[in-house]
Amino acid sequence: MLFNTLHPALIMVLAALLLPLFPRKGRAFFFVGVSLLTLALIAGLRDGSHGLLEAFGYSLTLCKVDALSRVFGLIFAFVAAAGGIYALHLKETGQQVSALLYGAGAIGVTFAGDLFTLFVFWELMAVTSTYLIWARGSELSYKAGIRYLLYHAFGGGLLLTGILVLLRQGGDVSIIRLSPEQGLGAWLMLAGVAVNAAITPLHAWLADAYPKATVTGTLFMSAFTTKSAVYVLARIFPGWEILITLGVVMALYGVIYAVLADDMREILSYHIICQVGYMVAAVGIGSTMAIDGAVGHAINNVLFKTLMFMAVGSVMLVTGQSRLSKLGGLFSRMPWVFYLYMVGAFSISGFPLFNGFISKSTIIGAATAAHMDWVVLALLLASIGTFVSVGLKLPYYCWLYGKKDEKTPSVPLAQHLGMLLLAIPCVLIGLYPSFLVNLMPGRVDPHAYGIAHVSEMGQMLSLAFVVFWLMRKKLKPKASILLDLDWFYRRHGNVVRFAFIEIPNNFFDACERGVDTLARKLSDFARNPMVIFSGIPDAEYTPDRYRPKTQFLVLVFILIIIMTVAAVWIANI
Amino acid sequence: MKIWHWLLVAAIFIFSAGAELFFSHHEAHHWWSGIPFFFTLFGALGSLALIFLCKFILIHFIAKHEDYYDAL
Numbered sequence: 003m004l005f006n007t008l009h010p011a012l013i014m015v016l017a018a019l020l021l022p023l024f025p026r027k028g029r030a031f032f033f034v035g036v037s038l039l040t041l042a043l044i045a046g047l048r049d050g051s052h053g054l055l056e057a058f059g060y061s062l063t064l065c066k067v068d069a070l071s072r073v074f075g076l077i078f079a080f081v082a083a084a085g086g087i088y089a090l091h092l093k094e095t096g097q098q099v100s101a102l103l104y105g106a107g108a109i110g111v112t113f114a115g116d117l118f119t120l121f122v123f124w125e126l127m128a129v130t131s132t133y134l135i136w137a138r139g140s141e142l143s144y145k146a147g148i149r150y151l152l153y154h155a156f157g158g159g160l161l162l163t164g165i166l167v168l169l170r171q172g173g174d175v176s177i178i179r180l181s182p183e184q185g186l187g188a189w190l191m192l193a194g195v196a197v198n199a200a201i202t203p204l205h206a207w208l209a210d211a212y213p214k215a216t217v218t219g220t221l222f223m224s225a226f227t228t229k230s231a232v233y234v235l236a237r238i239f240p241g242w243e244i245l246i247t248l249g250v251v252m253a254l255y256g257v258i259y260a261v262l263a264d265d266m267r268e269i270l271s272y273h274i275i276c277q278v279g280y281m282v283a284a285v286g287i288g289s290t291m292a293i294d295g296a297v298g299h300a301i302n303n304v305l306f307k308t309l310m311f312m313a314v315g316s317v318m319l320v321t322g323q324s325r326l327s328k329l330g331g332l333f334s335r336m337p338w339v340f341y342l343y344m345v346g347a348f349s350i351s352g353f354p355l356f357n358g359f360i361s362k363s364t365i366i367g368a369a370t371a372a373h374m375d376w377v378v379l380a381l382l383l384a385s386i387g388t389f390v391s392v393g394l395k396l397p398y399y400c401w402l403y404g405k406k407d408e409k410t411p412s413v414p415l416a417q418h419l420g421m422l423l424l425a426i427p428c429v430l431i432g433l434y435p436s437f438l439v440n441l442m443p444g445r446v447d448p449h450a451y452g453i454a455h456v457s458e459m460g461q462m463l464s465l466a467f468v469v470f471w472l473m474r475k476k477l478k479p480k481a482s483i484l485l486d487l488d489w490f491y492r493r494h495g496n497v498v499r500f501a502f503i504e505i506p507n508n509f510f511d512a513c514e515r516g517v518d519t520l521a522r523k524l525s526d527f528a529r530n531p532m533v534i535f536s537g538i539p540d541a542e543y544t545p546d547r548y549r550p551k552t553q554f555l556v557l558v559f560i561l562i563i564i565m566t567v568a569a570v571w572i573a574n575i
Numbered sequence: 576m577k578i579w580h581w582l583l584v585a586a587i588f589i590f591s592a593g594a595e596l597f598f599s600h601h602e603a604h605h606w607w608s609g610i611p612f613f614f615t616l617f618g619a620l621g622s623l624a625l626i627f628l629c630k631f632i633l634i635h636f637i638a639k640h641e642d643y644y645d646a647l
Contacts, residue, residue, distance in 0.1 A: 258625070379617075386618060458614040460591025461591045464584050466622040467584055484633075
């Protein structure tokens, strides 16, 4: 009963309010405890609608539970707990509070039974995640945070406009499956969700912001924002064919950038776009198997992607570097971080025996059943690129390439524990796919370990390894940044800012300085008109200051007498 | 790369290719189903094409110096 009266998201909101009251040393443990409590609450929730209320003439459902929402809720709470353990060293209350509220936003979206509740939690995610970027404290992160916030305000605006248009067309606030024929409202909502799902061409915020957030901030961002958007896509937009094309474009676009990027967190960020592409394409296919594939891949992605962000975060924390061009030879200093990272790398690459293989097989199976050969080949090509970029290039140039680093300090035990907590389910799901299949809404068994599929992946990935090894010098990272679609508003944003903000600002600054100078001179003049002759602006007027000296007066007096005497004398001649 | 690394990669390939050759009797779901070792070629050519395509794009279009956005 208790489980069904307490909304898991509201527990996290309450915990975020209480957290600053705890002793500083206990806050990180409180964070983990609350995440575990939320996990237990979600596991205990019964199917159905809870927390019904009437507001503004609408019937709102704060918490609606079914297999789809439960599995997303479970994974969000689980990753919050794992992230909390990884971040036990963290003493920044602001980040802890933001992360709790961010988790509350993601879980609130997952269990929202109406569009208004969904929107409120959607915006809570946007605001709290922005703080996790700003908390890095650098000028770069401040600017990236502003861009991120503006982008998400735009996305939220699209979503809200879509909801309002839908209501005006006679729709209901309850969350139901929409079709493309439902017109402008539905399309605007899709565009709003597409921003959070980083669907190309609305993806640029992700690779711009995530690498500039704090180490722990990126963990939560990689897990919550895009995956909650995938949940909404699976809930409201299954079977929208446009999503198939967009998903495939995302998968290839993300992987190309991931192969090229130098910054480790940028590589992983582009890989979020790539992997979400699989999910978006599967949602577009829309069959029961495809939706199971999308959901399963979202769950697996949260596990292995957070694990990989943790590993590169540990490298960053001990070296202060995130660029591959400045790293290398770290294996001897952190072998277990390397091994744990490789569990994530094999998983994301779709290696048999790891969880990514199961969910990718489900998606590939769904595309095969829908007779979409081009989707199958494109997604397999993206798998090759994934293996080359995050399975080979990143670990090779971070840990194995170059001279052995003997100076870097070792990684704390708590960080290893956080990673281990995520690595275990990656392997367990790979070995026992039924763990995942039983949590899926459709419970479709992909029979991933068919000989044909295992053989395909084995051939592809072993050859990809050989090619990488032969061509590895071509992929050697160089210090640079990559232009993406954010170029349009970052590069030209500077021009616009220069023309419309800096030029007027400079003009008004110059005017202000001119008026200020004039006012000061007038003030000086009013206080002391003699300043014109003396040139001493600060001097107050005093008669004595400008009174002629006595010697001068005597001299003038004598001169006048002499001249008078002389004049009288001349007149008498 | 140590010898056992190469042996491992070779074992994975031989196991996969052998499985396809001797044990896989899957139905022709795709146009490539009848082409032997299609995924060996796909893996090799796919990764080669990706690496060269990426380098081409990188060099000619998207790589810029690190303070590119601060230059204005």
